[in-house]
Amino acid sequence: MPALIHITEQTHDVLIELVYASENNFTGQVIYEQPLCFMHPQAEACLRQAITGARALGLRLKILDAFRPQAAQEALWAVAPNPDYIADPAVGSNHTRGVALDVTLVDADGLVLDMGTPVDTMHAASHHFHDAHPASVQLNRMKLLTVMLEAGFVHHPREWWHYQLPEAGRFPLLGSHGFMGCVAGR
Secondary structure, eight states: OOOOOOOOOOHHHEEEEEEEEGOOOOSSSSSSOOOOOEEOOOHHOOOOOOOOHHHHHHHHHEOOOOEHHHHHHHHHHOOOOOTTTTTTTTTSSSTTOOEEEEEEEEEESBOOOOSSSTTTOOOOGSSTTTSSSOHHHHHHHHHHHHHHHHOOEETTTTEEEEEEOOOOGGGOOOTTTTTTBBOOOO
């Protein structure tokens, strides 16, 4: 099993604000004690391509979540057991495989582009091609989609922010024993 790669703002020229490292997420709870960002090596290679693609548009990526320990997946499911938006931990999440990330775009001033909904909005308005959004929001979503698809990721149709490697289920679920960043379940 390959070691996960630690993603930092310095090593990858991205912004990182892991939503589950604070109470400012749909659970209202801190899920990650430490805001550490990790990815599978194949996903990290695609991330580097996406960083270059965003830069070509005068934008940067902001990572909101990446590898998610099993205990964290269980904590999310406990609050919102909705398989349309949260992977059942009994089946496994592609985040727990280290091959998925939640991401958005920021402009040259570091301002997040308007994507129409906050991350983890479990509603039709968060679907990639929700046509009730104004053209500016749809354009921003298309920019993100283009950057990520060209880098080798695929999108989740219900979540404008979620991208993963193709055929993500072929990657094994990664154990969370000893993962120091998770406090779920305390």
